[in-house]
Amino acid sequence: MNYRHHFHAANFADVAKHVxxxxxxxxxxxxxxxxxxxxxxxxxxSYDLERAATGDSxxxxxxxxxxxxRLWAREDLPPVVADYVGLVREFDRRKGNLTAAPRFYPxxxxxxxxxxxxxxxxxMCELHPGECGALRAEFAGSPRCEVREGDGYAALRAxxxxxxxxxxxLLDPPYEAADEFARLIEALREGIQRFxxxxxxxxxxxxxxxxxxxxxxxxxxxxxPPTLAAELMIAGADSPLKMKGCGLLIVNPPWQFEREIxxxxxxxxxxxxAAPGGGGGIEWLVKDV
Numbered sequence: 001m002n003y004r005h006h007f008h009a010a011n012f013a014d015v016a017k018h019v020x021x022x023x024x025x026x027x028x029x030x031x032x033x034x035x036x037x038x039x040x041x042x043x044x045x046s047y048d049l050e051r052a053a054t055g056d057s058x059x060x061x062x063x064x065x066x067x068x069x070r071l072w073a074r075e076d077l078p079p080v081v082a083d084y085v086g087l088v089r090e091f092d093r094r095k096g097n098l099t100a101a102p103r104f105y106p107x108x109x110x111x112x113x114x115x116x117x118x119x120x121x122x123x124m125c126e127l128h129p130g131e132c133g134a135l136r137a138e139f140a141g142s143p144r145c146e147v148r149e150g151d152g153y154a155a156l157r158a159x160x161x162x163x164x165x166x167x168x169x170l171l172d173p174p175y176e177a178a179d180e181f182a183r184l185i186e187a188l189r190e191g192i193q194r195f196x197x198x199x200x201x202x203x204x205x206x207x208x209x210x211x212x213x214x215x216x217x218x219x220x221x222x223x224x225p226p227t228l229a230a231e232l233m234i235a236g237a238d239s240p241l242k243m244k245g246c247g248l249l250i251v252n253p254p255w256q257f258e259r260e261i262x263x264x265x266x267x268x269x270x271x272x273x274a275a276p277g278g279g280g281g282i283e284w285l286v287k288d289v
Contacts, residue, residue: 009047010088010105011063012272013246015071016232017203019084019268020248021108021170023261024201025115026083027254028168034119035166037112038159040152040187041173042124044134046095047105064105070271072102080264087111108170109135113145120144123159125152153187161195171202181211185218192224192251199252206233206245219249219285226288228253230261232269236277245278249285258282 008014028035049064071077071085088106091114095104106114109124116122121144126132132149139145148155152171160167171187173180184202191200206212216229233245250257262282269280 008063009107010049010069010102011067012070012232012234012274013067013203013205013243014105015067015084015272016230016246016268017172017248018088018108018111019081019264020230020250020261021201022084022087022111022115023080023257023264024168024199024250024254025112027257027260028166028199029115029117029120030254031166032119033166034117034121034164035168036159036162036164037116037120037122038152038156038167038169039108039112039122039124040155040169040171042109042126042131042135042147042152043107044126044131045107045109045124045138046091046134047107049103049105064102066274067272068102068105074271078264078267080261081267084111087114090114108172109139112168113139113142116144118144119164121162121164122146123148123155125150125155127151153183156187156191157194160191160198162198165197167195167198169198169200171200175205181215181218185215185222188219188224188251189222192222196225197252199250199254201251202249204247204249205243206231206247207243212247216249216285224286225252227251227284227286228258228282229285230258230265230280230282232265232272232280233278234272235275238277239275241274253288258284 091106092102092104097103113122123146125148126135136147228250229247231247235241235244265280
């Protein structure tokens with residue numbers, strides 16, 4: 001695997017994903033009973049944005065200014081977005097940044113671990129040895145938190161159904177492999193079969209080659225429980241941008257979740273726009289009845 005998220009950390013896709021992830025955790029915590037959080041492709045857990053412009057051999061254009069950078073100084077954030085930005089600011093300060101601009105950015109594992117209650121448990125999976133080593137160091141000594149080196153898809157078989165009888169599974173692969181969508185569909189199929197009441201959140205890119213429509217159709221063919229798709233386009237179809245947007249598929253979203261995120265999603269569609277023709281949409285693939 002060649003992918004390193006460091007160069008994409010805090011971009012528009014991270015912002016969209018993490019706003020929804022924080023909202024999902026908050027929604028699940030409205031009930032006292034604990035839950036298991038599984039991160040299938042956890043990464044290193046912490047990112048130094050000063051490194052984002054440095055590739056393996058060549059300088060790269062940092063992506064965070066068009067992501068978290070668009071929100072950092074705004075005072076008109078909707079509550080759901082403000083909650084997320086507040087957590088990022090806390091992480092940035094904890095890491096020692098004293099400048100006005102963001103420098104340190106938390107991955108999904110830290111955001112969930114920060115919100116976790118004593119009753120909640122986290123398992124973070126990472127296939128790449130170097131990234132997994134950094135992840136272990138980041139969470140060394142953290143209670144009820146396990147880091148596993150290996151295939152996150154395969155880990156679901158051992159982890160589900162969870163002993164807590166509640167679970168939030170984040171499926172966030174790098175989409176390097178040509179068959180990644182097929183693997184994701186199979187992981188959803190197996191997860192739903194093993195634990196039909198779990199909440200599954202699957203991130204996916206919206207590019208010219210992503211076949212997002214085919215992905216959504218394949219999800220419908222699974223005949224899943226109620227399933228929601230929140231998609232954010234930062235540019236229209238005519239834009240030269242390779243990745244024009246992203247989406248988060250949510251199986252078994254918490255009650256009235258779409259209403260909770262609606263205003264935040266409209267706000268992000270405007271705040272993160274890179275070119276004309278974008279927008280944000282929330283669609284039920286399988287309607288809750």
